Amino acid sequence: MQGYQRKRRKSVAEINVVPYIDVMLVLLIIFMATAPVITQGVKVDLPQAEAEMLPEDSEPPLVASIDAEGRYFLDVGEQRDEAVDLLELAAMVQDKLRTTPEAPVVVKGDASVRYDAVIQLMATLKAAGVPTVGLMTQPE
Numbered sequence: 001m002q003g004y005q006r007k008r009r010k011s012v013a014e015i016n017v018v019p020y021i022d023v024m025l026v027l028l029i030i031f032m033a034t035a036p037v038i039t040q041g042v043k044v045d046l047p048q049a050e051a052e053m054l055p056e057d058s059e060p061p062l063v064a065s066i067d068a069e070g071r072y073f074l075d076v077g078e079q080r081d082e083a084v085d086l087l088e089l090a091a092m093v094q095d096k097l098r099t100t101p102e103a104p105v106v107v108k109g110d111a112s113v114r115y116d117a118v119i120q121l122m123a124t125l126k127a128a129g130v131p132t133v134g135l136m137t138q139p140e
Helices: 018-040 086-099 115-127
Strands: 062-066 072-076 105-109 133-135
Parallel strands (some): 105 133
16 A cells, blocks of 8 residues: 655745844834934043244234133233223224234133133134134143
């Protein structure tokens, strides 16, 4: 009796990818949620650089200073003026630049002064017509 023969089926090996897609979707959501938090917490160490001195044959620079208390001063060569507000400082810079338009203008800020005060001073100088503003550094 030839009897009953079993048919052998070929086994088909398929990988079920649905769980992998679920895991990848969850990871994508986690990375998208944490990416903005990571970029906001960046610590910056500012580089130190050697700066060149102004040429000796140039005009004496106009030095706009901010002291530790946040008061503004305008220094011209050896002459030091009294503390002024930003509008007075802008008017004084405009007057000085009318007589010596090629005089360099630099900002000298105390190390303990808030960064926004220095930026506000630089913006005021730009509004007063200063073409370029330099930053004064301490020699090493």
